[in-house]
Amino acid sequence: MTKPGYPAISLAEAQQRLCAPGSEFEMEEIIIRGQPTRVWKNAPPTLRDLLLIGRSFGEKTFLVHEEERVTFEAFARASIVLSHHFVDLGVEIGDRIAIVMRNMPEWITAFFAAQLCGALAVPLNAWWSSSELSHGLSDSGAKLVVCDGERLERILEAANEIPQAIDILVARGGEASRGSARTLESVIGTPETWHALPDEAMPTVPLAPDDPATIFYTSGTTGRPKGAVNTHRNLCSNVMAHPFSQARSFLRRGDAIPVPPPNAPQKVSLLSIPLFHVTGCSATMLTALHRGTRLVLTRRFDEEEALGLIERERVTTIGGVPTVAWRILDHPARSRYDLSSLQVVSYGGAPAAAELVRRLEAELPMGLGVATGWGMTETTATFTHVMGEDYYAHPTSCGLPLPVCEVRIRDADATVGPNTVGELQVRGPMVIPGYWNKPDADAATFDDGWLRTGDLAFLDEDGFVYIRDRLKDMIIRGGENIYCVEVEDALYAHPDVVDAALLALPHPTLGEEPGAVVVLREGATAGHEELNAFLTHRIAAFKRPVRYLMLDEMPRNPAGKILKPQLRQLFAETLRRNEPA
Structure with missing residues (x-):
């Protein structure tokens, strides 16, 4: 519930207070790869320094894995x-x-x-x-x-x-x-x-x-x-993101930023996101090491296991993709578990419905509230973030850029103003210098220090970012990126497939799932099971289509480009009729 009197101070004043000289979030400007760049003055310089900070917490528990501590x-x-x-x-x-x-x-x-x-x-x-x-x-x-x-x-x-x-x-x-x-x-x-x-x-x-x-x-x-x-700077900059956003949330609601006493209970974070993603590694694990947080590791997300761990370990923060939050909310056994330790439910990596934040805020007993953000591998995870009252007031936004981060919205070669959709471009100390041995990809992705994200977005008058679509042909299934061309190429390798297109199918908790439209050679009879068995050793399981639509001919424009809007309509009609696809 939004606290009466919110907002107590403006966004500009909150940032000015938090980033003042001598504060934890003080900034300075340095030159990185020829570009003047705002950085966190007090971020650990390298991951070696971050390990030393973590080591200073001594005999406190860092990692919990099954029965291991x-x-x-x-x-x-x-x-x-x-x-x-x-x-x-x-x-x-x-x-x-x-x-x-x-x-x-x-x-x-x-x-x-x-x-x-x-x-x-x-x-x-x-x-x-x-x-x-x-x-x-x-x-x-x-x-x-x-x-x-x-x-x-x-x-x-x-x-x-x-x-x-x-x-x-x-x-x-x-x-x-x-x-x-x-x-x-x-x-x-x-x-x-x-x-x-x-x-x-x-x-x-x-x-x-x-x-x-x-x-x-x-x-x-x-x-x-x-x-x-x-x-090292990319990764170490990111450990400041969530603490800054939490501190801003306190100031915006008119509360003092709490200073835990030395004997305060340890913060506990439940990690179900794979560590091989920057969200799991950079935003969650490295932040836990930096703040002395106990990190509870799970093999994969299982909602009843998660509920049990929240109760047993007194978890204060749970994160992941929106799917995690939906499954906890909708689990029939939720009321049997003590979730009173929860302070923050945070998610990103996939589109989230505004209804999700409303239900979380209403149904879970959280202190700081619900949080979301936006980032990508190329921004080393969190680049925008929002939580608490600011999120409740902007439930379709992915948050505000962090103080060291810059954003612009570009249409063609011009920067556009508020409430105008264009490509989201970003720069800052979390943005990678480039790709491994991929100069062509570097040239296509980076422009004078700015990262072309491929996301279509707009900014409102207060600077909140709203993602509206993707320029890249990509599906996000429960936080996992699936590039359509990769799956299409794998399907083309099947001897019976003469044409293939991958589409995003809506899913209530995963956000999106892959569906394939396939044209077979004349006389061929390959179906869903045969095609997915063929893909088993070529692509990961989460990339394989969950449904197939077989056509005699693929709709294309005069230039030969597949008309995916028509295919989406055909798929939607098939699903409405509940026909096997």
């Missing part, structure tokens, strides 16, 4: 010991270390171990097929891969397809190694033993804020994923 100190020791092992394996500054596993403590340890020895961590999508993984390993030139036992078979298959030799460390894969794989446990033990590891010094390697730190792969419009190179 890892303290900040134990995590730091494991990361340092593993970094020295990487050096012993021949990893040098600038080498790439791929991480392919589900959410578990070893993922985070491998990520920071890579940073401490000056390597680039390359988180690859754990749901990818072996052919997709081989592209990521080959394209990045990874020297080493750290995986879990569930993915070892695919990694071994992928390693056979890449030109470079690669070392493999496998976590939770059993005692016996296979092929070129060694067990991670032989190096650092299991998470419950990390506290007993020796207190070693960090490797002495030079690190600077604008050095590359990671390569996160994002699906490409050419059908092949491309690697976004994130710097």
Whole structure:
């Protein structure tokens, strides 16, 4: 419920107070890649500095995974010991270390171990097929891969397809190694033993804020994923985003920003988003390390498991895509769980209905309220954010740009004013310097420091951003990006397919799902099951169409371009008639 008297102060005054000289969110202007750029003065310079901040929380619990509990100190020791092992394996500054596993403590340890020895961590999508993984390993030139036992078979298959030799460390894969794989446990033990590891010094390697730190792969419009190179500054800037937005929310409602006493209960965040996404890694995990927050890891989102964890761990923040919030709201057992610890439900990564924020605000007992934001891999996660009363007042907005972030709306070559739709373009310290070995993609995506997002949006008079559509041919299914051309190319590889188009089908909780329109060669009879079985080893399961519509001919314009609006109408009519597609 909106507090009486909101807003107590203007947005400009709230920002001025929060960013004043000497404050936590003080800003300064520096030159980055030739461009004057506002940055957070007090953000950690590098991920090594961020680890040291996290280590200062000592014996507080950092990671909870099933029955395992890892303290900040134990995590730091494991990361340092593993970094020295990487050096012993021949990893040098600038080498790439791929991480392919589900959410578990070893993922985070491998990520920071890579940073401490000056390597680039390359988180690859754990749901990818072996052919997709081989592209990521080959394209990045990874020297080493750290995986879990569930993915070892695919990694071994992928390693056979890449030109470079690669070392493999496998976590939770059993005692016996296979092929070129060694067990991670032989190096650092299991998470419950990390506290007993020796207190070693960090490797002495030079690190600077604008050095590359990671390569996160994002699906490409050419059908092949491309690697976004994130710097230390990109990632460390992002840890300031959510704390700033929370502080602004307090001021806007007329409350003092709370200063927790030393013995205050620890904040607890439930992470169900995969760590191989920037939202899971940058916006959630790194922020938790920076703020001393306990991070509860789950294999995947299961609403009843999540409800149980909120009650057991006294979770204060739960995040993800809108699907997470919908499933918790609609679960029939919700009333049986104690959710009184919840303070924030935050989501992004997919379109959210205004009804969602209204229901969350009305039905869950939250202190700070509901939050949403916008970002992409190329902005290292959060770029705009809004929560509490400001979100309730602007329920279809994805928030305000953070103070260090700049946005503009462009139509053709001109910047347009408020309430006019155009392409959203952004710049700031979270924007990546470019893609890994993709100069053509760099030229098409970046313009004098500005990132062309491919999103159609407008700004209102107060500066709130509203996303209206996408220029890119992309579907967002529960926060997972699906580029249509990639799936279409995979369908074209089937010998019976002569034409194919992928469309976004609406879904009440996932936001969108992929549906395929297919034209088969004359006399062919391939259907849904056969086509999806064909796609099994070519693309990840979440990219495969949930429905097919078979046509004799694809509608095209005089230039030969498929008329997707007509196809959407045909699909909608088929669904209304409840016909099998």
